[in-house]
Amino acid sequence: MRQNYAFLDENSKKEIRRKTLKAISIPGYQVPFASRELPIARGWGTGGLQLTLSLIGQADILKVIDQGSDESVNAVNIRRLIQDTTGVTDTIHTDEATLIQSRHRIPEVPLKPYQILVLQVPLPEPLRPVEPSERITKQLHADKEYSGAWLRLFEQIMRYGSITDDADYPVLVGGRYVMAPSPIPRFDNPKLEGNDGLILLGAGREKKIYAVPPYTTVTSLAFLDHPFEVESFDDVTCRESGLTGVYMDELIDETTGETYYMTNDTSYMIEEMNKEGSVK
């Protein structure tokens, strides 16, 4: 059976691109779209995948990452599906890629003007934990009524003494819409702001597309006396590369029982290690 270029039929891709344009025009606003059936289950990156498939051209260079890794099962399978149906070149080097699909991380290397970063989103609605009804959350967005999102953070401070959201920490986009940045770590929140490249977010199961266009202000919600803070990795060192100050995974050496750290963005780590006179 002959497969259509980039799996989806042309009309579906056109619809998704049209919704993407709308999303870019209203930064942070969740645009509903007709999420298609794909050969992977909803909730496994179908939102991001549909964005990638509808945007990818023959000249594009593709990179797919899953939690910082180019080689996890999820990243490999998604990359292979895209390649089988388009034949585009792939890369692990962030700088080379024109289209980057990522699950739960923004690469350590800042985006370039020619790049689009596509993030996979499980839960696009930042107000959902306080309001179950979609009709009402839409109204709340329209009224710019975000006390629910703030209340969640306040409740965490009351219960645990500090804000406990480590991933998917809500942000205010362009001073207007509060947005769920997908479960990227808090560490990546500042990377959403003022990019040279475009960030698109797609939720396949929830059927929403939204965007952070280049040079948009993105501020993480924070109280005056509880400022926003990212996780600090300044006093830990990557065991493999000797890097410090980047987002790290905490791992346990099973033979010695020792805790050690490793750079989460593996392609960045490899690039750094291959540089002449690298740290280790």
Next chain:
Amino acid sequence: MKTADNVALCVRNFSKHYGDGCAYCMDEDAVLDRNICPECGTIHACSDISFDLHKGEILGIVGESGSGKSTLMKMLYFDQEASSGEYHLADFLDGDRDVLKLSSRQKRQIRNEILGMVYQNPVYGLKMEFSAISNIAEKLIASGSRNVGDMTATGDHFLGKVNIPLNRKYEPPVNFSGGMQQRVQIAKALSNYPPVLLLDEVTTGLDLSVQADVLELIKEIQRELGISMIVVSHDLAIIRMLCDRTMVMLDGSVIESGITDQILEDPQHAYTQQLVYSIL
């Protein structure tokens, strides 16, 4: 139209009907079957209600079930949209604007900053799963506060005022008794010192000693903060104790209004007479 100097809230020709209405029932002299139009079945929940609430005054509204008291309160708090009429608030642009004509975002702002509402059922006014202190903070966040320290201090102050032991402030209201929930709701409504407070059957369903506590509290707050209040009740004893002036509603219309003592001692309308004498 502008509100007079001593008026906090002014309502003219407020109406709410469920159904489209017809030529017959839209006529001023139409004879309805209680509040239902015999021709088209439209329910006139409130028809042509006009009144002023003076600054620092407590205005009572009495009437039987289905007389339109709660509908009126919901329209004042924008929970329901009025079908027609004018509504001015002294604290919004000096009462210069008819607030019914504002955008939903501006109405939300008025709800958050100028009005306070205490519902008969605390479920509507509180987030039952969030801690008591967060519930109070919700109102403060909505009215613009972003300082956790200030908000907890205000929360403690008002919880103290309504006699909720501070060692229970981190508990969610779902763990509280009905009377305590109602007191948390009052504390929440008061927390940003709104100039107008709406109380809808606040003591219904509470036992007598708790009722007395809540009433005492309302009276005290009114004396101390000079907040204007509208109190809806079907209990004449409460109206007699709290209210300076009283309106009597029947089938969606105000049938009698005046100074509370006068209405209770010398009722003019047949229904009011029946109401007053049935209690003695």
